[in-house]
Amino acid sequence: MFRPMRRFKQLLSPEDTIAVMSRCSHGVLACDGDDNYPYAVPLNYVFINNKIYFHCAREGHKIDAIMKNPKVSFAVVDEDRIVSEEYTSYFRSVIAFGRARIVEGDERLDAFRALVEKYSGDRPEEEKQKEISRCNHSYIIAIDIEHMTGKESIELVRMRI
Secondary structure: OOOOOOOHHHEOOHHHHHHHHHHOOEEEEEEEOHHHOEEEEEEEOEEEOOEEEEEEEOOOHHHHHHHHOOEEEEEEEEEEEEEHHHOEEEEEEEEEEEEEEEOOHHHHHHHHHHHHHHHHOOOOHHHHHHHHHHOOOEEEEEEEEEEEEEEEOHHHHHHHO
């Protein structure tokens, strides 16, 4: 169903792929937008339990696209260092494919807590709990991952050998 990576020597291990997804702070969600135009939008996320979670407004382009077609992809770039003398960049990235859905109940609460911790972990615990308890105006969306691969530039591969 999903294509194998053409440049297989640049394929990250599953462990390295998960590490990239876990440490990045933002990614780009791609979905089927209006009038058959692709819709790609950068957003904050958290990766837990082999799922990608993010929040969104209860109405708008993003949620309309997800409700129309839940098949999405999500990409993150962990490193992208320009090396001008080589006319290239040394990069490391991950792309995931899956189905997006609105989460409820304990899963919503756990995902929201993880998002709050990731993006405001230095705030007092009482403040974080207050934010979690009063945020009912947005959805929490999960991407149930069906396929995920990581890739890095051949130059980074060679540095490890």
